[in-house]
Amino acid sequence: MPIRKAANKPEGNGDRGKQSPLSAALEDTVEQVRSRLGNSPDLVIRNYKSIINEVPIAALYINAITDKNLVDAFVEQAMAFEFPGEGVAIPSAPEDIYSYMKDKAVSTGKEKVIEDLNSLLEALLSGDTVLLVDGIAEALSGMTSGGESRAISEAATQVSIRGSKEAFTEGLGTNIALVRRRIKSPDLWLETMTVGRVTRTDMTMMYMHGLADEGAVQNLRDKLKAIDADSILESGYIEQLLEENRFSPFPTLYNTERPDSVAGNLLEGRIALLIDGTPFALILPATFFVFMHTVEDYYQRYDISTMIRVLRLICLVISLFGPAIFVAALNFHQEMIPTPLLINLASQREGVPFPTFIEALMMEFTFEIIREAGIRMPSPIGQTVSIIGGLVLGQAAVQAGIVSPAMVIVVSLTGICSFTTPAFNMALSIRVLRFGIMFAGAFMGLYGIAIVGLMLVAHMCSLRSLGVPYMSPIAPFAPGDQKDVLVRIPLHFMKTRPRLTRNKQGKRQPGPDAS
Amino acid sequence: MSSRWIRLLAALLAMSTALTGCYNSRELNELAIVSGIGIDLVPGKQEYKVSFQIVNPNSTPTTVSPGSGLPAIIVISATDDTVFGALRKASKRATRQLFFAHAQMVAIGEPLARQGINHVFDIFERSHELRLNSAVLVARDTSAEALLKLLSPIESISTLGIVNKVRNTSNVWGENRTIDVFEIISEIAGVGEITVNGLRIPGDPEEGSKKSSLEQSGFKGGNIMSGLAVLKDGKLIGWMDGSEARGTQWVLNRINETSVNVDVPGSSAKAAVNIFHSRTNVKVKLIEEVPVFHVSIHEEGIVNEAGGFIDFSIKETRDQLEEELKARTIEEVRQAVERAQGMKSDIFNFGNELKRTHPQDWEKVKDRWDSVFAKGKLDLHVESYIRSTGMRTKTYTNPEQ
Numbered sequence: 001m002p003i004r005k006a007a008n009k010p011e012g013n014g015d016r017g018k019q020s021p022l023s024a025a026l027e028d029t030v031e032q033v034r035s036r037l038g039n040s041p042d043l044v045i046r047n048y049k050s051i052i053n054e055v056p057i058a059a060l061y062i063n064a065i066t067d068k069n070l071v072d073a074f075v076e077q078a079m080a081f082e083f084p085g086e087g088v089a090i091p092s093a094p095e096d097i098y099s100y101m102k103d104k105a106v107s108t109g110k111e112k113v114i115e116d117l118n119s120l121l122e123a124l125l126s127g128d129t130v131l132l133v134d135g136i137a138e139a140l141s142g143m144t145s146g147g148e149s150r151a152i153s154e155a156a157t158q159v160s161i162r163g164s165k166e167a168f169t170e171g172l173g174t175n176i177a178l179v180r181r182r183i184k185s186p187d188l189w190l191e192t193m194t195v196g197r198v199t200r201t202d203m204t205m206m207y208m209h210g211l212a213d214e215g216a217v218q219n220l221r222d223k224l225k226a227i228d229a230d231s232i233l234e235s236g237y238i239e240q241l242l243e244e245n246r247f248s249p250f251p252t253l254y255n256t257e258r259p260d261s262v263a264g265n266l267l268e269g270r271i272a273l274l275i276d277g278t279p280f281a282l283i284l285p286a287t288f289f290v291f292m293h294t295v296e297d298y299y300q301r302y303d304i305s306t307m308i309r310v311l312r313l314i315c316l317v318i319s320l321f322g323p324a325i326f327v328a329a330l331n332f333h334q335e336m337i338p339t340p341l342l343i344n345l346a347s348q349r350e351g352v353p354f355p356t357f358i359e360a361l362m363m364e365f366t367f368e369i370i371r372e373a374g375i376r377m378p379s380p381i382g383q384t385v386s387i388i389g390g391l392v393l394g395q396a397a398v399q400a401g402i403v404s405p406a407m408v409i410v411v412s413l414t415g416i417c418s419f420t421t422p423a424f425n426m427a428l429s430i431r432v433l434r435f436g437i438m439f440a441g442a443f444m445g446l447y448g449i450a451i452v453g454l455m456l457v458a459h460m461c462s463l464r465s466l467g468v469p470y471m472s473p474i475a476p477f478a479p480g481d482q483k484d485v486l487v488r489i490p491l492h493f494m495k496t497r498p499r500l501t502r503n504k505q506g507k508r509q510p511g512p513d514a515s
Numbered sequence: 516m517s518s519r520w521i522r523l524l525a526a527l528l529a530m531s532t533a534l535t536g537c538y539n540s541r542e543l544n545e546l547a548i549v550s551g552i553g554i555d556l557v558p559g560k561q562e563y564k565v566s567f568q569i570v571n572p573n574s575t576p577t578t579v580s581p582g583s584g585l586p587a588i589i590v591i592s593a594t595d596d597t598v599f600g601a602l603r604k605a606s607k608r609a610t611r612q613l614f615f616a617h618a619q620m621v622a623i624g625e626p627l628a629r630q631g632i633n634h635v636f637d638i639f640e641r642s643h644e645l646r647l648n649s650a651v652l653v654a655r656d657t658s659a660e661a662l663l664k665l666l667s668p669i670e671s672i673s674t675l676g677i678v679n680k681v682r683n684t685s686n687v688w689g690e691n692r693t694i695d696v697f698e699i700i701s702e703i704a705g706v707g708e709i710t711v712n713g714l715r716i717p718g719d720p721e722e723g724s725k726k727s728s729l730e731q732s733g734f735k736g737g738n739i740m741s742g743l744a745v746l747k748d749g750k751l752i753g754w755m756d757g758s759e760a761r762g763t764q765w766v767l768n769r770i771n772e773t774s775v776n777v778d779v780p781g782s783s784a785k786a787a788v789n790i791f792h793s794r795t796n797v798k799v800k801l802i803e804e805v806p807v808f809h810v811s812i813h814e815e816g817i818v819n820e821a822g823g824f825i826d827f828s829i830k831e832t833r834d835q836l837e838e839e840l841k842a843r844t845i846e847e848v849r850q851a852v853e854r855a856q857g858m859k860s861d862i863f864n865f866g867n868e869l870k871r872t873h874p875q876d877w878e879k880v881k882d883r884w885d886s887v888f889a890k891g892k893l894d895l896h897v898e899s900y901i902r903s904t905g906m907r908t909k910t911y912t913n914p915e916q
Contacts, residue, residue, distance in 0.1 A: 330543055331543075332540055334546065339550070339619065339675065340675070342617060343570050346544065346572040347572035349542075349543045349572075350572045350573050356543070445540070451528060454528070458521075458524065
């Protein structure tokens with residue numbers, strides 16, 4: 001599904017940004033295009049002659065990014081000539097032929113007229129087919145973009161047991177369609193723009209008109225317009241360029257490859273950004289708890305969802321503080337540990353040649369190596385990594401007396417807990433922060449952990465995502481929004497939208513809100 | 516505004532760094548975990564011999580490796596004029612830094628207990644290294660060191676076993692109660708006298724500290740709870756055993772559960788009554804310079820065993836049994852009070868009760884309370900109930916048998 005681009009700008013984009021009008025001579029134009037593309041072999045130039053008067057016509061397109069059938073259909077449509085009835089003048093001059101073709105092409109609904117070289121190149125590189133008529137300083141372009149693209153498949157990073165199995169693909173049009181199919185409302189508004197001076201990447205901003213805060217939409221629109229980067233290869237570029245606090249370890253934009261997640265967030269008044277070439281859509285404003293929720297929380301029953309949400313938060317705390325507390329307790333607060341457990345731990349540590357902190361650091365480091373290797377390895381070798389990592393390193397290290405078994409337990413528990421965080425980028429942040437907290441725990445015990453924890457909380461409370469406080473609705477506390485933070489109350493009672501997105505239409509369901 | 520708050524917060528945090536207590540990073544395998552402390556008197560000298568039971572982590576059965584086969588505990592001792600001096604002097608013997616936070620118990624040798632323990636516990640309150648919740652016991656007829664050296668078969672750390680033993684026997688038998696350092700100190704500081712659990716070595720102490728003593732099913736080593744040491748002015752003046760000890764706990768309202776054997780009416784057989792609930796109220800009044808101790812006990816029990824034929828379906832039988840139970844309880848409490856009066860030692864805290872409820876009367880007698888206490892009258896009321904006769908009423912035997 002091709003997208004009509006907003007005809008707003010190639011303003012000042014590109015280093016050769018001068019508006020150079022097309023030449024009337026066909027040969028010249030073709031030669032110009034060819035030289036600008038560096039004689040690229042995938043530029044196809046089909047030469048035709050008009051049936052009447054044999055005016056030279058050329059069709060230009062780029063091979064792999066166009067759909068051959070569409071190209072043929074477009075050219076055929078534009079060049080097919082029907083003899084008009086008696087008494088009507090047959091177009092014979094190039095101007096007449098051109099305007100005849102234009103009228104014919106217009107009927108396809110996908111054409112536009114190009115008057116300068118840069119626009120022509122841009123059209124070509126977006127997959128359009130350009131028709132040039134000798135003697136006319138204009139070109140006709142038709143949307144013929146196509147070529148190979150990945151089919152819609154299951155989400156790889158945000159798997160759910162229950163819920164849609166469709167995930168976004170790399171095609172922007174496909175992705176928009178996936179969302180549109182879920183929200184069949186005229187209020188789902190889209191704005192398309194092009195970012196990246198070189199890559200000219202298409203990007204669509206989506207929001208529910210009347211639900212999303214107008215100020216936030218305008219704010220985001222301004223920010224997007226202000227982006228001046230030469231390349232946007234993935235939504236991660238946009239994410240980093242939009243972040244308000246560049247040095248915070250916490251992500252302030254949520255990314256998802258699930259259309260149902262996007263739809264759900266749009267309906268809560270958030271704004272989505274879809275970027276061509278990546279299956280990851282961006283959602284903002286994103287508060288901390290958005291990263292802790294999954295779409296499945298709403299598909300499963302409320303009690304189960306609530307339990308799982310609480311479990312996730314506990315796991316987050318363990319993965320952040322687990323090894324730090326273990327090291328602190330063993331090095332500073334031995335009196336806190338129950339006597340039988342202390343004796344047990346002491347007997348495990350007997351003969352371990354490293355200090356507890358070094359031991360913990362070593363194991364954490366090893367774990368991170370295994371994890372990173374597991375991601376990068378080709379999947380058949382991935383198994384080998386897990387065997388070497390789990391069995392050889394874990395088991396053998398304990399048997400060799402290099403690390404204590406309790407440490408292996410703590411590190412593995414921490415590792416497993418970090419996988420329960422639904423948002424991968426949040427899990428990454430926690431992973432990094434864990435080391436800092438471990439240092440604090442090793443140097444100052446629980447006191448250090450408390451100080452770093454306090455600093456972390458203070459920092460998180462100071463963050464904002466598109467104007468919304470990061471820790472909302474806990475800080476600032478919004479009593480009405482507690483229905484969908486730590487717990488999820490039954491859908492029957494979930495009658496209002498979260499307040500902090502400042503949406504105008506508060507009600508989801510008729511009737512008074514329970515909370 | 517916000518930066519001001521941040522600055523304020525930073526300042527507060529910076530200040531709090533100076534306000535924390537002491538902490539110290541110590542690796543677990545640089546510590547010697549002390550599981551028990553024993554304090555003895557060096558004969559003929561005014562010196563303490565302090566013994567430490569240290570856990571040997573290498574040989575605890577929790578290790579992944581099979582263990583070194585050595586005993587799980589090691590006892591080292593040091594003598595000095597002060598307890599703390601001995602604590603530090605022990606570093607000459609121990610290979611690691613002694614770590615006292617997990618000391619389960621403090622054993623006092625009997626000779627030291629007889630000489631007086633009033634000043635032994637100062638270090639427990641003053642030093643941050645020692646704990647106030649360690650149990651206190653008196654090593655009866657033996658030294659605290661010998662007690663610590665004993666090996667025990669099930670609990671490889673014997674002091675852990677002793678603490679469990681005190682708790683269990685207090686719960687189901689009722690002659691003892693858990694007494695920790697904190698309680699001892701508050702009793703010493705208060706008006707009354709103290710009783711401390713006694714622990715005796717029934718066998719040969721030397722044999723009991725050898726590993727070979729463990730390698731037999733008929734275990735002869737170990738230690739046994741043995742009565743209550745009565746301390747007057749911090750000095751041991753006598754022991755209360757058996758029913759006297761239990762009578763004491765009864766007056767102190769420390770009976771959780773116990774078993775009383777009562778005579779089966781019309782037979783020479785005994786029935787075992789399991790007391791599962793007991794509540795004691797104490798009031799003390801001074802009438803013409805003679806204190807009257809109003810002690811009322813409410814106890815409820817279950818018949819758990821009948822040694823002869825009893826038909827519990829007859830109400831009179833149950834009433835008779837309740838009367839018997841009541842008589843036994845009165846007997847035990849009377850014994851305990853008489854014994855304490857004989858020793859002129861107010862181990863029941865009657866003095867404190869009088870001071871609390873009748874301060875003017877207390878002022879009159881406080882200087883000679885010991886002798887006044889000894890002349891006091893016991894006004895004992897016991898209500899005994901048998902709530903259940905277990906899972907059957909009649910005994911399976913016939914009345915003729």
